[in-house]
Amino acid sequence: MNVNKKVLFLTDIENGLEPILQEVTNTPAENMLTIQSYGAVISRPYGEIMRSVIIAIYQEDVEEVFVVGTKDKRTSPGNVRTQLETMKDKIQTLDYLFQNCKPEFFGGTVDEWLDGNENSIVAIEKSVEIIRHHPLVPSDVKVRGLIVNPKDGTSSIVDAPAAKTGQASPDHCLS
Structure with a gap:
């Protein structure tokens, strides 16, 4: 294992994860890169978050990517629900x-899209698969999922099932 390897973390907007991630992955702070977004989910293979991941991989010579979810993540803030009610029509x-029609974003309804209340393990698995099988991500970059509990610092790896090689995923097709 290269001690100077750069590791990219795609995380939720959650404060205080860096020390836990350093310990769990044995990565020094100077080798950590973090992209934060609400939900830490890549919903589009050619969206802005995926673009940032790809650029970070090449620009910073990233060797490993972790999609990080948090255990016991709080649900959507109450004021978002209240605001959505005012826009019901x-x-x-x-x-x-x-x-x-063909929507340009992930989710069947606006509530699903805004809420992102998908099972966090399933969401991490999907994001790992999108990154792992993206045609612009080098095959030697390791991509894994990780669930951390910010309260007690525990973590567990999320193993995304490997897709068959040589087959394109329908999510990667442009319509």
Whole structure:
């Protein structure tokens, strides 16, 4: 293992994860790169978060990527729910469009898209698969999922099932 290897972490907007991630992955702070987003999920293989991951891999010579979820993540803040209620008519219109047109983002309804309340392990597995099988990500870059508990510092690796080689995933196809 290269002690000077750069490691990229895609994390949720959660304070205090860096010391836990350093300890769990045995990565010195100077070799850590972090991309934060709400949910730490890559929903589009050619979206802005994936673009940032790809650029970081090449620009910083990243050897390993971790998609990090947090255990016991709190649900959406109450004021987001209240604000969504005030936009009920707009949301219904958008939901109709998503069901009858080709939406440009992940999720079947506006609530699902904004909420991101998918099972965190499933979301991490999907994100790992998108990164691992993206045509612009070098095959020698290791990509893994990780669930951490910020309260007690425990962690567990999320093993994403490996897809068959030579087959393109439908999520990677452009329509």
